[in-house]
Amino acid sequence: MSAPDRAQGGSHVHSLLRVQGLTRRFGGLTAVADVELAVEAGQIFGLIGPNGAGKTTCFNLITGLLPPSAGAVEFGGRSIVGLAPHRVTALGMARTFQNIRLFGAMTARENVLVGAHARLRAGVFGGIFRTPAVRREEAAARERAVRLLDLVGLGDAADLPAAGLPYGRQRRLEIARALATEPRLLCLDEPAAGMNESESRELMDLIRRIREQGMTVLLIEHDMHVVMNLCDRVAVLNFGQKIAEGSPAEIQANPAVIEAYLGRDDSAAD
Amino acid sequence: MSYYLQVATFICVSGILGLSVYLVLSTGQLTLGNAGFMLLGGYTAGLLAIKLGWPLWLTVPAGGLLAAVVAVPLGAACLRLRGVYLAVATLGFTQSLVVIANNLTITGGALGLKDIPNLGTRLQRYFRGFLAEAPFGLTMAQFANLVVLLICAALLGLAFWLIVRQGQSRVGRAFTAIRTDEVAASAMGINTTYYKVLAFAQGAFLAGVAGGLMAHLTYFIGPADFGFSRAVEMLVFVVVGGTSVPAGPVLGAALLRTLSEYLREAKDLRLIIYGALMLLMVLVRPQGLLTPGMFAGLGRWWQRRRAPGKGAAV
């Protein structure tokens, strides 16, 4: 894809997330190459591609965990390149991790409370002496944590250590923890990985409910069934480059995408 | 009698030192800098008392405060380093303070600070002002030593309480999150640098206070009191007692202090035994003697007891 019509960005003005020319090199390897994305508020936007295509790296660049080699990332109309990850989170972007990164020794509830960190204010003094304001804040946060755990179906696991939960529940705990940051944009990195069919059906329901609550979802997923059923729009990466973008139906019919997935040859990007 | 009181007093001061390392470790950072902060607190308290005649209840917190103030820029610079590199950098800080103390005139060079006002002596003099005789059939010196012990125990208890309460708060959750997974913590909205520097400065404050207490418990401090072996000793308290509950370093300090009293004559042997103990712990029980699991049941019981009837709402 060349860039002939970059000037007429009129329809992109209101994009919640807008990525332009995003590039990241690791030594000789270009993991993400000149990627453009525009995620509109309220969308469920799918990001797919074969293993090693650069999807997770994209997430890391967008959320500030990795600095891009080049390119721009705008969130809510504001450039967020160079911001520390916690600042990006505070602006309303949350993520889960492909290789689950929960705080294993903490309970499910505590994990969610960590997610609420940026929305709470208690400092050293207030925390130690439990001022009335801090007690109120903490009680409200705990209540909210329980509600989020209920939402993802972990209401019964609130006091269990995260590390002891089965895999599928850990993935959902990651989602609850991310939701606790009160995001506008929720970035999910392969949330259905390792789930059986009924679990991934539940997950799809959950993601729809999240969208109904007014959040936008950016979704990396390998499970085509999930992607095709859930997403409003899908972008496809291959070898770091975006090779296609469109509705799920368009993507399914796109020869370049089929080729990339069947791995016939790497001439797909031309 | 006075001997046992003194040993118990030093156990309390060591407990504070253990807690100072524990705090930094609770954000996943390994520091050998607290011996340096202890030196800073000790000399500050000693000099303020000797040169300016400050009362001891002011010199000790002043030493802690100075240590904390120095810790902020040092932490901001060093905490980019991880694991062993951070340990080496902070050891460098400790050793350079030792060199400085060895060479300045005001610190008394290698001879150290002499004639530091002693807490026990001060108390004795104070009590003589209104007591004809010490209570409980003790001599006045014994009674003063008992009060010194109570003061140090109270300070240890206070530090312990503050750390436990902080640990249960938003700040404590941030510490644990950072220790478990710094990247995930930052992605959850935690300013990791801020909390690491905070823990580092809090640890420095405690080490500084312990240094000040040390200065006023002995009549003399010298650079050799605060070098590498002191830095390792504090670390061993935590490694042996437990790295993830505040009671761990206190238990570690008590055990190892007692042990080292038995090994008084053999100074070098002591370090060897510390080294061997550390190795043994790392191999056999890396989390230390006390673990969070031991306290979890206790915590649940406590919460039930405090919120009777509220059980249904939770």
Ligand SMILES: Nc1ncnc2c1ncn2[C@@H]1O[C@H](COP(=O)(O)OP(=O)(O)OP(=O)(O)O)[C@@H](O)[C@H]1O
């Ligand atoms: N920190 C890193 N250092 C070096 N190379 C990296 C790093 N992170 C990712 N890569 C490389 O960048 C490429 C893209 O990786 P990435 O994890 O983004 O792929 P992905 O699309 O998420 O794949 P998967 O579907 O397997 O999760 C891979 O070749 C990977 O080896």
Ligand SMILES: [Mg+2]
């Ligand atoms: Mg990936």
